[in-house]
Amino acid sequence: MERSNQDSEMEFPQDFRCPISMEIMKDPVIISTGVTYERENIKKWFFRYKKTTCPATMQRVENLDITPNHTLKRLILAWQNGQSPSSSSSSSSSSSPSSSSCLSSFKRDEMMSLLKTLNSTPFKVTSLRKLREIIENGDEMKLDFMLLGGLEMVFRLIIQILADSSDFMVFRACEEALGVLQHLPITQGSDGKVIELFLKPEFMKSMVIILQRGSKEARVSMISILSKLANSDFNWNVALNDQGVGMFKSIFELASDEISTKVSSSSLQVLIKILDSSKESRSKAIEAGAMCTLIELLPDSNRSKTEKILLIIKLLCECANGKMAFIEHGLGISAISSKLFNVSEIASKICIQIFLLICSFHDPTNKVLEDMLIYGVVKKLVILMHMSGPSSTKNKTVDMFKKNCFFWSRYPCFPSELKEYLGSN
Structure with a gap:
C-alpha cells in the first residue's frame, strides 16, 4: 500500500500516461492514428461507447484494430524500476542517464515508425505534428530525422499542394510539414541537400501558395524558414526567377500586419536580407508594389x-526603377522628411542617403527638388550643414546643395545664410 502511494506521486513523463484516463499505462496499445492508449480504455471507447473517432485528435477512425506498443511498455517498466524506493537514494544519479537514454531510444523508434507510415497513413497531420514534437527534443533528433530521409518526405508533402491545393487535408498536411521544416537546421554547412531542395521551383511555388492562403501559424513558419535561408548562402536569383513577384507581395502583406509586431518585424528583416544580397531581386520587389x-x-x-x-x-x-517608384508615389518625400531627425541617428542617416539618391535621378520637371523644399527637407538639411566636424554624409550633402543651389535659391523660403555658406565653401 505504501509502495502504491509512492508510485502515484511519481512525476511520470507525459508520454507514459493514457490520453483518456491520464494514468500510467500498464498495457499500452497503438491505434491507426498513431496515438497510444491503455488497452482497456480504448476498447471501452470503441466497443462499449461505440465511438469511431480518436479521443486525442478527434479524427475519424475507419480501422479499429489495436497493436501492442511493446517499446513503450518496456520503457515504462525500466523507468519504474529506476525510480523504485530501494534505488532512488543509492543510484538516483546513475538511473537518470539510463532513463534519459531509454526515452531517447523510444523517441527515435517512434520517429522511425512515423516516417515509415507517413506516405500511406490517412492521418498525416497528426503524424507530422508528432514528428515536430520529437525533433524539438534536440539536435540529435534533428540529425536522425534528416539521416532517415525525413527531409525528402516532408518536401514531397509540401509540394503536393501544387497538384491539388483545394484539398483541405492536403493543404493542412503541407502546413504541418512546414512546421517540421521550421525546426531543422537550414544552412549550407549543415547539409547541401537542404539548400538544393529549397532551390527547386516546386518549393518556391508551394511557398507562395502558403504565404498567400495559409493559416497565420503556417505563414509564420514560412517566414522563419525564409529568415534562415536569408542567413545562409542561398541563391535568391535562382529561387525568385519565376515566383519572385508573388512571394514579395505576400511578404509585404505580412510586413503590414498590425496585430503581430513580431511577424511584421521578421518579414521586414527577411526583405532586408534578400534585397541586400541580390540586386536582381529589387526589381521583383518594386514590381510587386514594394515602394x-x-x-x-x-x-x-x-x-x-x-x-x-x-x-x-x-x-x-539604389535602382533606377526604385527611384522612379519613389518619386511617382507623390508622398515619398513628405514621409521621409517626417522621419528626418525625429527617430534616431541611424534613421536620419538613412533618410539623408535616400535624398542623396533621388537627387541624382534625372528629373526634367524638377519636381523632386521642389518637393524637398516644400516639405522642409532643405530646411532640415541646413541643420546638418552647421554640425561641427567633417563626415562623408555632410560632404555629400554640401555637394548636393552646390549642385541644386541655383534652383532652390529662387524660392523665398531658401535660407539666405546658406547661400553665404555655399559661397564660402
Whole structure:
C-alpha cells in the first residue's frame, strides 16, 4: 500500500500516461492514428461507447484494430524500476542517464515508425505534428530525422499542394510539414541537400501558395524558414526567377500586419536580407508594389520598424526603377522628411542617403527638388550643414546643395545664410 502511494506521486513523463484516463499505462496499445492508449480504455471507447473517432485528435477512425506498443511498455517498466524506493537514494544519479537514454531510444523508434507510415497513413497531420514534437527534443533528433530521409518526405508533402491545393487535408498536411521544416537546421554547412531542395521551383511555388492562403501559424513558419535561408548562402536569383513577384507581395502583406509586431518585424528583416544580397531581386520587389506599401507603412511605425523600412527604401532607391517608384508615389518625400531627425541617428542617416539618391535621378520637371523644399527637407538639411566636424554624409550633402543651389535659391523660403555658406565653401 505504501509502495502504491509512492508510485502515484511519481512525476511520470507525459508520454507514459493514457490520453483518456491520464494514468500510467500498464498495457499500452497503438491505434491507426498513431496515438497510444491503455488497452482497456480504448476498447471501452470503441466497443462499449461505440465511438469511431480518436479521443486525442478527434479524427475519424475507419480501422479499429489495436497493436501492442511493446517499446513503450518496456520503457515504462525500466523507468519504474529506476525510480523504485530501494534505488532512488543509492543510484538516483546513475538511473537518470539510463532513463534519459531509454526515452531517447523510444523517441527515435517512434520517429522511425512515423516516417515509415507517413506516405500511406490517412492521418498525416497528426503524424507530422508528432514528428515536430520529437525533433524539438534536440539536435540529435534533428540529425536522425534528416539521416532517415525525413527531409525528402516532408518536401514531397509540401509540394503536393501544387497538384491539388483545394484539398483541405492536403493543404493542412503541407502546413504541418512546414512546421517540421521550421525546426531543422537550414544552412549550407549543415547539409547541401537542404539548400538544393529549397532551390527547386516546386518549393518556391508551394511557398507562395502558403504565404498567400495559409493559416497565420503556417505563414509564420514560412517566414522563419525564409529568415534562415536569408542567413545562409542561398541563391535568391535562382529561387525568385519565376515566383519572385508573388512571394514579395505576400511578404509585404505580412510586413503590414498590425496585430503581430513580431511577424511584421521578421518579414521586414527577411526583405532586408534578400534585397541586400541580390540586386536582381529589387526589381521583383518594386514590381510587386514594394515602394507604395513601404511609404504607407512609414508614418505609424515605431523606431525599430521605421529603421527597417527606411533601409529597404534606400536599397530600392539604389535602382533606377526604385527611384522612379519613389518619386511617382507623390508622398515619398513628405514621409521621409517626417522621419528626418525625429527617430534616431541611424534613421536620419538613412533618410539623408535616400535624398542623396533621388537627387541624382534625372528629373526634367524638377519636381523632386521642389518637393524637398516644400516639405522642409532643405530646411532640415541646413541643420546638418552647421554640425561641427567633417563626415562623408555632410560632404555629400554640401555637394548636393552646390549642385541644386541655383534652383532652390529662387524660392523665398531658401535660407539666405546658406547661400553665404555655399559661397564660402
